[in-house]
Amino acid sequence: MSATANATDRLRVLEAITDVELRHMELDESLLALLGKVCALFEVDTATILLYDATTQRLGVRATVGIEEEIRRGVTVDLGAGFSGRIAATRRPLVLDRVDQTTVSSAALWRKGLRALLGVPILVRDELIGVLHVGSLTERAFTEADTHLLLLVADRVALAIQAETTSAERAATTALQRSLLPTRFPVVDGLCFDARYVPGAVAGLGGDWYDVFVLPSGRVGVVIGDVAGHGLAAAVVMGRLRSALRAYALENDSPAQVLTKLNGKVSHFERTSMATVAYAVIDLTDRTVTVSSAGHPPPVLAAPGHPSILAPITPDPPVGLGLHTGRPRRDTVLNLPNGAVLAFYTDGLVERRGHALDPYLDRLTEAVTPESPAVVCGRVMDTLVEPEPTQDDIALLVARFLAP
Known part of the structure; x- marks a missing residue:
């Protein structure tokens, strides 16, 4: 990919993920809207956000497009286990060109028929927030440029989640402290x-x-x-x-x-x-x-x-x-x-x-x-x-x- 094409793709992704409409939505609604845009921009069939719980050291699905059963079934992943767990543990992007029981821990991913996955960590100042991954039902060779663009999306997701989490946690902490x-x-x-x-x-x-x-x-x-x-x-x-x-x-x-x-x-x-x-x-x-x-x-x-x-x-x-x-x-x-x-x-x-x-x-x-x-x-x-x-x-x- 040429430098011009790379810059064009970067600008296209940035414009899409900073759409002003997303600012007026609740967090879950905005994450779903964002994942819908990701599927269209990256020409993929699934997109999923998992959030990390430091207390249990597990990842839980917060929002997904294309694999909704992961939400309904309360899918969680141990840190270091499977595709998402490895990304969270290493805090590095990961590409899979084979999706089956040996490479992913969530049965929904291979039952869906996915052929390739790209995932990146969601980080705020080196603190792990979660994992964002996209998947394709057809053969797909995810490139380094795809990885960089998905990291841009992960940064946008991290800011939205951090703002929501900080606000909710402060309110919960205040209520708890006042009650005690x-x-x-x-x-x-x-x-x-x-x-x-x-x-x-x-x-x-x-x-x-x-x-x-x-x-x-x-x-x-x-x-x-x-x-x-x-x-x-x-x-x-x-x-x-x-x-x-x-x-x-x-x-x-x-x-x-x-x-x-x-x-x-x-x-x-x-x-x-x-x-x-x-x-x-x-x-x-x-x-x-x-x-x-x-x-x-x-x-x-x-x-x-x-x-x-x-x-x-x-x-x-x-x-x-x-x-x-x-x-x-x-x-x-x-x-x-x-x-x-x-x-x-x-x-x-x-x-x-x-x-x-x-x-x-x-x-x-x-x-x-x-x-x-x-x-x-x-x-x-x-x-x-x-x-x-x-x-x-x-x-x-x-x-x-x-x-x-």
């Missing part, structure tokens, strides 16, 4: 609470959470945690940790024991997940709080007549990833006089990329005083949250102890 964060704190004589939560503007909502609940003994559980990562995946893990910790708290008086069980659960069932968590149990009878920390920053303690300090709590390893030193997790008991304030927070409040941590911890400690939680929350946020959008999620939970 307390909207009201329990009414407990001698205690009052307030909190703030600010999602990271760059990475979006993630796995930061806080929780307050009354235990059957009448004591009060207070939790703050931070799941590594961002987006829907981190929020889902956060929801699982929140539920599991509540269940373990009903069966164990010791925060250290609760975090030990939580670590076992996360390490076994969420093998790639990790979280820092601080769990405290408040006993209003003897005016104490027992705290255990799984790699989480220490709370700030402010008592009347004393300077505010970072509570003297030695953290144990975070939960997840099988992290365990063999040493039992530890509980620390703090005495809380009337009017004392305990402020829990996540690292987004005090960590700044490229800056030392200590100055921000000092500013936080100075901002926490033995006043009402609402006043403390407002001062802390005014002191530490800068005008620029935050890089990471920020969670702040403040408790104050009063005479019953």
Whole structure:
């Protein structure tokens, strides 16, 4: 093919796949319209888009023209298996001139009578989104030029899918996070609470959470945690940790024991997940709080007549990833006089990329005083949250102890 013909084909494909009509359609409708144009442009009989699920490491058919039974039958392909699986695993185009049980994993492809297939990966900044392939019912020698043109289509598909996925994931994450964060704190004589939560503007909502609940003994559980990562995946893990910790708290008086069980659960069932968590149990009878920390920053303690300090709590390893030193997790008991304030927070409040941590911890400690939680929350946020959008999620939970 001459350079002029190559440029003409490239322009023809670009014009077709950027048709303004596609912008006004829902994603599935636009993908089908796009695949219809692909079939006409490449003079092929089938065109299919499979999306990759990193959690299951499988590809699933999202849209297809010419092999509709793949959608109806819920066809999935393991990473590395068959034609599409190999393209996904290698992230390289692939041409098949023989389509049968030995070369493809989807029976629909060879039952259709396809004689040749061309497939390319769908990528966004080296991240695998899925696979796009086209097929011919007649003998066809797909060329290098065909491959380059199909890669152009894959780029267009990647942008459309990424935009839709980002929007849907953000909405789902927001709904999930709002359903899990307390909207009201329990009414407990001698205690009052307030909190703030600010999602990271760059990475979006993630796995930061806080929780307050009354235990059957009448004591009060207070939790703050931070799941590594961002987006829907981190929020889902956060929801699982929140539920599991509540269940373990009903069966164990010791925060250290609760975090030990939580670590076992996360390490076994969420093998790639990790979280820092601080769990405290408040006993209003003897005016104490027992705290255990799984790699989480220490709370700030402010008592009347004393300077505010970072509570003297030695953290144990975070939960997840099988992290365990063999040493039992530890509980620390703090005495809380009337009017004392305990402020829990996540690292987004005090960590700044490229800056030392200590100055921000000092500013936080100075901002926490033995006043009402609402006043403390407002001062802390005014002191530490800068005008620029935050890089990471920020969670702040403040408790104050009063005479019953």
